[in-house]
Amino acid sequence: MSFLFTVLRQLGRNLRQTWGVQIMTLLTVALSVLIFSFSYLVYTNIVHFGDRLSENIRLIVYLDEEPGPELRKQLERKILQFDDVEEINFVSREQAYNRFKAQLGENAAVLDGMPKNFLSPSVEVVPLNTLTHLNRLKDFSDYLSKMGGIQKVQFGQNWVEKFNYTSQLITIIVIASGALLILTTIFIVAHTIRLTILGRHNELELLKLVGATNNYIRAPFLLEGLLQGLLGSSIGLGTLYALFLWVKIHFTTSGFMAIFDFTFLNPWGTVIIILSSILLCTIGSWVTMQRFVKVC
Amino acid sequence: MIEVIKVAKIYPPDINALHEISLTVSRGEMCFLTGKSGAGKTTLFKLICNMDQATSGLIEVDGQKMNLLRGRKLSQLRQKIGVAYQDFKLLPKRTAAENIAVSMEVSYKKPQIIRDRVCSLLDQLGLADKYNIPTGELSHGEQQRVTLARAVANFPTLILADEPTGNLDAVTTKRVMRLLSNCNKDGATILIATHDETIFRKSSHRVLEITNGRLKKMTGVPTVP
């Protein structure tokens, strides 16, 4: 009880003495958390969006001839040589015709009088539904089109490429802002604590002389780092949430943005960001103390 | 309480502040350390309270070898040694009360107990009205008394007072000496470095004289109340 009281009082003195720097630090931590969690939020939403779209992605390989059982086996083997896939469906001329007819519905009458075999037979390849597999979609289609007896290979080429490019860019931004977060929190907090320590050099020396233990001297600084991490990340995430609500209310109720179904970071993500900010800030203050508060 | 055995201190490059000094101060004793300016009194104090390490020789305080103490053990011993530094080492922006409280806070005394003790000490030293004044705004003599109050506040078993009366008038000197005698009566071992003959001339306590880093003369015998 007395320990806690003493530590808190000491912390209060530190904060009062250097409040200007403390606020700057707090804002820096908050800003880096905001940048990081913002790009992470965009990332999770993009991945989520991509997941939903990629459920419908399939490569359609149009064949010259209706494949016999021999050829089917051969095609299957060749496809599997390149990559594992979710499933392979063979669509015969007749199946293609029936499907087309079903899609036309009421207008099916236009097909009357057409021969039932005017559509090419095809193989539908459903790739495994993960980003790395999707990233190789183009290679996959190139590979398939080089096999014998193939008319052409079709998939949402342009779209998939653009999507892949964007998601890679976002991944890079997430990683970069994560690194930025780590660096700023550790260095800024370390710097602030160093200023506090230098500003109170005489006092710390005196404390050692009158018999303060290492814990007595260090605990307030560790607590200061912890507080910076907690408040900074909460402010950052709070701002992000406000921003998120604002965007959601103003943009996604109408227009093309409505196709996005925005979701916020899940509770675990939030907790992890807060905890890691606290950890980083505490590490920052600990590192400084190792260097500037000589242990007796 | 204090065992100093053949202790020498050489400041770099080759300032020989102490030459193989040996002395013993028993538990509960009060004694005076005198000598010309630059004789080595402060140096000896610094070694005894572990602010500085001896070049050679051995110092034991309360049965513990000072050169081997580290960490928590050292902190605990330091809490039991109250030092009134010749250069005060006060925090000028903090009030007199806060400065005195520091030595009690490090051993987690309750705020109420600290406040009572601080008031009582300020009262005894004639500083009752300075409770809330930053020490930077106090006179030299007042600062000196605050320093002494900080040294004795936490009821240490050993008190080292370096020139506690250097800037004080006769009446205030008496107050200071009365406080130290009271601490001694309560069982504290006390070592006082001083130029001021008036405070030890008539006393029955032992007086040690240092000259040029050597223990020259001892008058009186160890007296333990």
Ligand SMILES: Nc1ncnc2c1ncn2[C@@H]1O[C@H](COP(=O)(O)OP(=O)(O)OP(=O)(O)O)[C@@H](O)[C@H]1O
């Ligand atoms: N940090 C230091 N570095 C170098 N020399 C020092 C240091 N401290 C003290 N000395 C030297 O050691 C000698 C003893 O100094 P000390 O402070 O112990 O004297 P003193 O007896 O306390 O003097 P005074 O009565 O003036 O306080 C002096 O010659 C001083 O110059």
Ligand SMILES: [Mg+2]
């Ligand atoms: Mg001196």
